[in-house]
Amino acid sequence: MTTYTSEFDDIPGTRVFTARRAKQGYHLNQFCMSLMKPENRERFKAGERAYLDEWPMTEAQKQAVLDRDYNAMLDQGGNIYFLAKIFATDGLSYLQAVSTMTGMSIDDYQQMMLHGGRSPEGWRSVRDGT
Amino acid sequence: MARITAGLTTSHIPAIGAAIDLGKTGEPYWKPLFAGYDWTKDWAARNRPDVVILVYNDHMTAFTPEIVPTFALGCADEFPPADEGYGPRPVPVVRGHADLAAHLAERLILDEFDLTLLYKLDVDHGLTVPLSLVYGQPDEWPVRVIPLAVNVVQYPPPTGHRCYRLGQAIRRAVQSFDEDVTVHVWGTGGMSHQLQGPRAGFINTPFDHAFMDRLVTDPEGLARLPHIEYVREAGSEGIELVMQLIMRGALGSGVEELYRFYHVPGSNTAVGHLVLQPVQEES
Numbered sequence: 285m286t287t288y289t290s291e292f293d294d295i296p297g298t299r300v301f302t303a304r305r306a307k308q309g310y311h312l313n314q315f316c317m318s319l320m321k322p323e324n325r326e327r328f329k330a331g332e333r334a335y336l337d338e339w340p341m342t343e344a345q346k347q348a349v350l351d352r353d354y355n356a357m358l359d360q361g362g363n364i365y366f367l368a369k370i371f372a373t374d375g376l377s378y379l380q381a382v383s384t385m386t387g388m389s390i391d392d393y394q395q396m397m398l399h400g401g402r403s404p405e406g407w408r409s410v411r412d413g414t
Numbered sequence: 415m416a417r418i419t420a421g422l423t424t425s426h427i428p429a430i431g432a433a434i435d436l437g438k439t440g441e442p443y444w445k446p447l448f449a450g451y452d453w454t455k456d457w458a459a460r461n462r463p464d465v466v467i468l469v470y471n472d473h474m475t476a477f478t479p480e481i482v483p484t485f486a487l488g489c490a491d492e493f494p495p496a497d498e499g500y501g502p503r504p505v506p507v508v509r510g511h512a513d514l515a516a517h518l519a520e521r522l523i524l525d526e527f528d529l530t531l532l533y534k535l536d537v538d539h540g541l542t543v544p545l546s547l548v549y550g551q552p553d554e555w556p557v558r559v560i561p562l563a564v565n566v567v568q569y570p571p572p573t574g575h576r577c578y579r580l581g582q583a584i585r586r587a588v589q590s591f592d593e594d595v596t597v598h599v600w601g602t603g604g605m606s607h608q609l610q611g612p613r614a615g616f617i618n619t620p621f622d623h624a625f626m627d628r629l630v631t632d633p634e635g636l637a638r639l640p641h642i643e644y645v646r647e648a649g650s651e652g653i654e655l656v657m658q659l660i661m662r663g664a665l666g667s668g669v670e671e672l673y674r675f676y677h678v679p680g681s682n683t684a685v686g687h688l689v690l691q692p693v694q695e696e697s
Contacts, residue, residue: 364651396615
């Protein structure tokens with residue numbers, strides 16, 4: 285791992301989508317792209333597991349999708365702009381889907397945003413605790 | 415001779431497009447945000463260029479996991495609004511300027527910016543939301559648009575310095591186009607936001623204001639900001655701000671700030687908007 289990549293590990297609560305993660309998540313992200321076609325969205329909704337089994341994804345990737353565990357999808361190489369195709373299929377907005385990664389309810393997250401968003405204090409550096 | 419007569423920055427949040435398309439701009443949540451663009455709409459009606467070079471990022475709509483071009487120039491006659499999963503936005507087809515795009519492709523590549531050239535491109539909210547914010551809901555867009563798509567999704571995106579230098583090269587390229595057309599350059603995206611992980615919802619207002627200040631007065635220095643500082647201070651998706659340096663490079667060394675607007679929140683994001691005008695005459 286290069287210094288460039290490892291530096292990002294110092295950012296709390298963040299998985300930067302590096303070239304390495306792009307390779308890891310390739311099939312997961314390709315599955316997401318397939319949901320841009322209405323007929324594929326219908327097939328996915330009709331049988332999620334069967335549709336996922338058509339893709340050479342890892343079991344962990346498939347389970348993360350079935351669970352709508354977006355943090356797990358990020359860990360498995362997903363990126364939010366691909367994963368957006370899943371929550372669009374579910375009829376969720378960015379705000380609704382993104383809030384699920386924070387451990388907050390949608391309402392609490394929405395209130396935080398209305399009050400200026402998440403403060404940077406305490407979210408800058410794991411190493412420095414700042 | 416072609417001339418760059420203005421530049422602007424603006425966020426390109428998808429929910430803004432949805433609010434416009436669904437007639438929600440007067441709702442209490444959205445009203446302050448759209449009011450912040452009233453000045454610009456009036457200015458834009460009185461200062462209409464022939465062409466907008468619109469710097470934006472595709473959100474894995476036209477591009478896929480299969481190909482990740484760092485800089486990609488739209489060279490087609492037209493660019494249809496993309497279906498991003500909710501159906502295409504009900505906005506006009508974006509008309510290109512193939513002659514100027516071909517000229518830019520030639521000059522920029524010979525100037526050692528190795529662009530990817532796109533002859534078929536569906537444009538997503540990254541490009542159409544800024545057009546809606548500035549030009550409203552016309553039957554046809556009043557300007558031609560040359561899309562310049564920048565990878566800011568997969569790290570590493572281009573450095574701020576490379577973006578700034580590309581902007582400077584765009585200025586040279588436009589000035590060598592032998593037709594009397596006026597050009598605006600728009601740098602879209604940002605400001606601080608993070609759409610992933612437990613840190614999602616991250617907003618850094620002091621950083622955003624400082625970024626706008628430096629974009630106006632110290633772009634050379636700002637261009638040296640490393641990626642890690644964007645992630646630390648503006649969030650993982652705040653890296654989009656590097657695209658604004660392309661716009662700034664294209665305006666030349668001195669600019670006058672005509673207008674500034676800043677608002678939190680637009681969905682998950684800090685909304686930032688600047689309108690700038692080059693100070694010096696074209697040389």
